[in-house]
Amino acid sequence: MRAVRLLAVGDIRAVEVDAPLPGPGEVLVRVLAAGICGTDRHLYKGEFPCAPPVTLSHEFAGVVIARGEGVSLAVGTRIACDPNIACGQCDQCLRGRVNLCARNIAIGIHRDGGFAECVTIPAHRAVETGGLHPHHAAFAEPLACTLHGVDLGQPIPGERVLVIGGGVIGLLAVQLARNAGAEVTLLTRHPAKRELALSLGAMQAVATEAEARDVLPNGADLVLECAGVADTVEMAPRLTRTGGRIVVLGVLPKGQKVQIEPFDLLFREIHLLHSFINPFTQSRATRMLSLKQIEVAPLISRVIPLAEAARAIAEPAAPGEVKVLVDPGLA
Template sequence: MKAVRLESIGKIFLRQIEVPEPGPDDLLVKVEACGVCGTDRHLLHGEFPSSPPVTLGHEFCGIVVEAGSAVRGIAPGARVTGDPNISCGRCAQCRAGRVNLCRNLRAIGIHRDGGFAEYVIVPQKQAFEIPLSLDPVHGAFCEPLACCLHGIDMAGIRAGSTVVILGGGVIGLLTVQLARLAGATTVVLSTRQASKRRLAEEVGATATIDPAATDIIEAIAGPSGLVPGGADVVIECAGVAETVRQSTRLAKAGGTVVVLGVLPQDEKVEIEPFDLLFRELRVLGSFINPFTHRRAADLVASGAIEIDKLISRRVSLDEAPGIIANPPAAGEVKVLVIPSIE
């Protein structure tokens, strides 16, 4: 079968490899769609830890074609979305219910072979069934949506909250929708790209800001800003140092900042501790998707989340290495790899 292999840092190729065989607790899944994530680019450049050589791709869905001897409840022919993050269930963090902080965490598409391939192995406990009537490309959005759900949970958004979202990529645009579903009445998104600002307003943002054209702090949190005095919640979704620096200045006194975007490992950001103390800000990191994948799958299946507008293009496995090796195109939100495309 074809598979997109990270062979070492900086080296990614399309290869022919053997179709994997499922173990007793595994499912062999024929991949229908797998999303390209910013993390895939971080993996290529060695900015996020991985275990090459490995097949990339952690945002996938597909059809079960074979089930291991111990599998119960999911049969061949079912459509599943895979939670890529496999916790050990034994360490102190797992026993405390913090499975995303598992000391032995391993992820499909990062530490073991993933979904940029014709087939992928998914342990049954990581598989969540979704309707066969659902557009299969929608299933590839369950994993990023699950990560956004965890960030929303941590943010504690309540009805009537004001929310600022920094970053107009797929994470920011999904978070806009979740913030509105959580009851936020004001949701402001900041991004430099005009097409993404328009899209944000189409999916629920009450206002957008171009940070390149204005003083973002004054425009949002200033006396005459969109959210005078700052927002109840600020969610950083861009994964860049500049927006992390902005985030604490955009939150109101007593507000909450959630860092959801992935910055390169070892990148440093200056933050004034006195400001955190004096205004009693809560600054939280939100890491992956503990116990949110089922909720994400149900949300996607319900149609409550706008997905089609977030799809920029669909490409083949042959095209995927070049997509991952290059920066996103202007205005690009989500590229989906479809193995059935020749």
């Protein structure tokens, strides 16, 4: 079968591999849609730890076509993959902080993922999606990660929330904060993404820090940093009101540093938090997608075959592009 594998840092290609067989406790999934994530580009550049050679993609949906010993999940079940496999035994797992597991194994990072015709995953990482379109079900993982960040930020009705970054996480955050009853502003330099944010419920969309100051002269109660850029992380405290909160969801390259003034955070009692992956939020995300509480169809910029995935990961995202999906069924 065909799979898109990261063979080494800077070396990603579509290759022929043997089709996997499900072991005990596993299911074999025919992949119907897999999203290209910014983390995939970090992996390609060596900016995020992983274990090559490995088939990438931790955001995917498909259908169960075979099952291993001890699995009750029926063949034919539509699923979305919850990619993080916590050990359940380390100190963090025992505290309920499974996203901080010391021995976490991430599908598509440490073991083969969804940029392939088929993939095996532990059955307990398969979340049933019912009649949800697979192109939409592939958003379950990024929505689950965004849910965790918004949970940490705790927006309440009537608050002002500033989302920095108009990628998929930012545009999902806009909708989640809006659903919480907050007044939402998006900051992104891309005009098409500003228009998209307004159509998804943002009250305002601005291009610069100065424009954000104009519409939020006292700062935002909650800033959700979703761009993963040093400049925007440094900008976030300047756009947060006294007594406000910041949650950083964006992923910066490993080793990159930013400048923050601790005295400013202290004197204005700004809470600076970070959000990592999706602890116990994948099922919630899948239900929200099924109930159409979150719109994802407008976030799909294009759908490509497996043959084009390696190039799409290796090259920078096109201006205004939000989410590229890989459909292994396309020729």
